[in-house]
Amino acid sequence: MKKILIIVITFFGFLLQCSVFPRISLGGIVPNLMVFFVSVYGILYGERYGMVIGFVCGLVMDIFFLDFIGLNALILLYLGYLNGQFCGMFYPEDVRLPMGLILLSDLSYGILFYIFEFLMRGKLNFPYYLGHVILPEMLYTILAGLILYPILLGLYKIFEKRENRSN
Amino acid sequence: MSPVVKPKGEKFTIPGKYLLLIFTFICILLMILTYGTPLFDGPFHGAVGYIVVPFEKGIGRIGEWMSNRRDQLRTVESLLEENALLREQLDDLTEENTILNQEKYELNELRDLLLLSDEYDSYDKVGARVIGKDTGNWFTSFLIDKGTSDGLEVDMNVIARGGLVGRITAVGPNWARVVSIISDGTNVSGQILATGDTLIVSGDLELMQSGKIRFSQLSDSTGTVRAGDKIVTSQISDKYLPGLLIGYVESIRWDNNNLTKSGELTPVVDFQHLSVVLVITDQKDLGEQE
Numbered sequence: 001m002k003k004i005l006i007i008v009i010t011f012f013g014f015l016l017q018c019s020v021f022p023r024i025s026l027g028g029i030v031p032n033l034m035v036f037f038v039s040v041y042g043i044l045y046g047e048r049y050g051m052v053i054g055f056v057c058g059l060v061m062d063i064f065f066l067d068f069i070g071l072n073a074l075i076l077l078y079l080g081y082l083n084g085q086f087c088g089m090f091y092p093e094d095v096r097l098p099m100g101l102i103l104l105s106d107l108s109y110g111i112l113f114y115i116f117e118f119l120m121r122g123k124l125n126f127p128y129y130l131g132h133v134i135l136p137e138m139l140y141t142i143l144a145g146l147i148l149y150p151i152l153l154g155l156y157k158i159f160e161k162r163e164n165r166s167n
Numbered sequence: 168m169s170p171v172v173k174p175k176g177e178k179f180t181i182p183g184k185y186l187l188l189i190f191t192f193i194c195i196l197l198m199i200l201t202y203g204t205p206l207f208d209g210p211f212h213g214a215v216g217y218i219v220v221p222f223e224k225g226i227g228r229i230g231e232w233m234s235n236r237r238d239q240l241r242t243v244e245s246l247l248e249e250n251a252l253l254r255e256q257l258d259d260l261t262e263e264n265t266i267l268n269q270e271k272y273e274l275n276e277l278r279d280l281l282l283l284s285d286e287y288d289s290y291d292k293v294g295a296r297v298i299g300k301d302t303g304n305w306f307t308s309f310l311i312d313k314g315t316s317d318g319l320e321v322d323m324n325v326i327a328r329g330g331l332v333g334r335i336t337a338v339g340p341n342w343a344r345v346v347s348i349i350s351d352g353t354n355v356s357g358q359i360l361a362t363g364d365t366l367i368v369s370g371d372l373e374l375m376q377s378g379k380i381r382f383s384q385l386s387d388s389t390g391t392v393r394a395g396d397k398i399v400t401s402q403i404s405d406k407y408l409p410g411l412l413i414g415y416v417e418s419i420r421w422d423n424n425n426l427t428k429s430g431e432l433t434p435v436v437d438f439q440h441l442s443v444v445l446v447i448t449d450q451k452d453l454g455e456q457e
Contacts, residue, residue: 014302015219018310019226022300023234028376028439029304047183055190060219063211064344065301065308067336070198077190081183113305118372121352128373133304 002159006041009152010053013037014060029133031140032106033148034061038076039083039105040149043098044156047084054080075112079105092153099142099149106141110134212339216314220298220342224312227298231442290408292326292445293317298342305372307350308333311444314341318448322406327444330435331355331400331411335446343446348413349380349438356404357382357413360397362389368398368413374431379417383429392419398432408451 013033021030034057042050058073066072083101090097114129123129181189201208295311313319315338325332325345333347348355351372358365366385374381385392396416400407412435419430 011219011222015222015226015299017302018299019223020230020233023230030300030302032303034302048186051183051186051190055194060215061302063215064219064299064310064337065303065306068198068202069211070194070196070201073197074191074194077187077194081187084183113303117305118351123351123372125373132376133372137304 005155006045006049006053009155010037010041010057014057018064026140027136029136029140031144032109032137033141033144034058034072034076035079035106035109036102036141036145036148038080039102040098040145040152042080042083043086043101044092044152045084046087047081050080050084051077052080054078071113071116075109079109092156095146095149099145102145103138103142106138107134110137208337212337212342216339216342220310220312220339223298223310224296227296227312290447290449292447293319295343295444295446297441297444305351306346307370307375307438308336308344308346309441311343311345311446312341313446314339314343316340319343319446320450323450324406324408324411324447325444326411326447327436327441329412331407331413332436332438332441332444334406345444347438349375349434351375355407355413356401357398358401359385359392359416360399362387362391362396364388364392365401365403366398368432379431379433380414381429382416382432383422383427385419385428385430386426387419387428392416392428394418405451408447408449 013036017030017033021033038050038054038057041053054076055073058071058076059069061072062069083105086097086101092098110130110133114126114134118129119126293313295313295317297309298312299310301308311325319335319338321335321338323335325334331348333345333350333353335343336346337344346353347370348368349370351370353370355368356365357368364385364387366382368380368382371381382398394416398413398416400409400411400413402409414432414434417431417433419428421427422429
């Protein structure tokens with residue numbers, strides 16, 4: 001039940017990301033929901049969930065939008081794993097640490113994607129890409145995150161309560 | 168209830184680190200196998216197509232409805248104002264149209280004389296709806312709701328509102344991915360319509376937000392290329408059909424080598440608001456040249 005619901009929510013997140021967000025984008029930049037989902041699941045449910053969700057999300061992104069498969073899957077896999085290391089280390093009700101981790105994750109995603117896809121092709125103007133793509137994306141991601149995080153947290157608590165009862 | 172969070176009921180028995188290693192290995196293997204080869208394209212494209220695309224079509228409709236609502240909310244006054252302006256324009260255009268019709272008649276007659284047929288009209292086209300955009304902010308590709316079952320293939324050209332949009336780079340049974348010409352890393356061989364001088368049009372993320380595309384390697388033989396000249400796809404392009412309108416020269420300057428020129432062009436297509444595109448199902452036939 002828990003796993004099915006997580007998959008369904010992530011699936012709709014992906015649809016939202018590539019169908020609705022482009023229409024409400026600000027300045028041509030859209031938030032990166034995939035990074036958000038991967039790091040929140042990593043933080044709340046642990047490294048295994050983070051890794052599997054990251055790998056699957058990345059794979060779907062790669063199949064649809066990249067010419068070769070595996071780059072997004074690899075980056076999101078590691079983001080899920082690293083965020084999973086923070087699972088159980090804090091009160092998830094306190095929104096500051098998860099938001100900090102999401103910011104950091106999105107920054108790393110941006111920088112890694114820049115290195116693999118742009119630096120490799122000799123595009124050296126990193127400050128431009130940082131200022132016009134990576135930082136705005138982080139800002140929008142955190143805005144979307146502040147709205148969506150309580151929903152995922154509420155769901156997490158429901159699962160917690162149910163598991164405590166059944167044990 | 169303990170505030171310390173610990174996942175319960177773990178079913179996996181492999182430790183996280185090993186799982187990470189296994190997944191990393193799978194990713195790297197996939198990258199190596201799929202880099203430049205269409206090895207897994209068939210099964211992967213089919214699978215995701217049947218799972219994701221039907222939902223995307225539905226959600227795309229909702230998104231379209233939302234943006235339509237937003238447009239409707241523009242005030243009636245601005246519409247009335249626009250209406251008056253448009254009426255004026257209509258009168259002008261009707262007059263212009265009659266003149267143009269006369270000229271078109273003349274043109275057709277002259278064409279018949281020259282035994283030329285208008286190639287642009289004779290291409291077979293298929294209409295398709297845009298159902299999704301790239302999830303990231305780095306490239307400009309989008310998904311359309313037609314695929315191999317509608318006769319689409321990789322490398323087919325895509326146009327909208329009379330201008331070149333891009334070309335299909337991946338195709339599934341019921342979807343296709345179109346990479347637009349403004350996307351970073353794409354190159355199109357073009358030519359100045361008036362003089363026939365060839366040039367290379369390259370998409371660039373740094374220029375995208377200003378709505379322009381870079382062009383380079385223009386050998387301006389007669390020195391007559393000016394801002395405002397039309398740029399179309401060239402005869403020597405191996406992926407694009409000749410004579411598709413790309414845009415208009417915006418600025419032009421000499422390169423450092425003093426032999427070629429480069430500059431920027433404004434595309435005719437509004438890439439931010441694409442909702443319906445036309446796919447040209449005719450492909451450039453390279454067989455004769457070999």
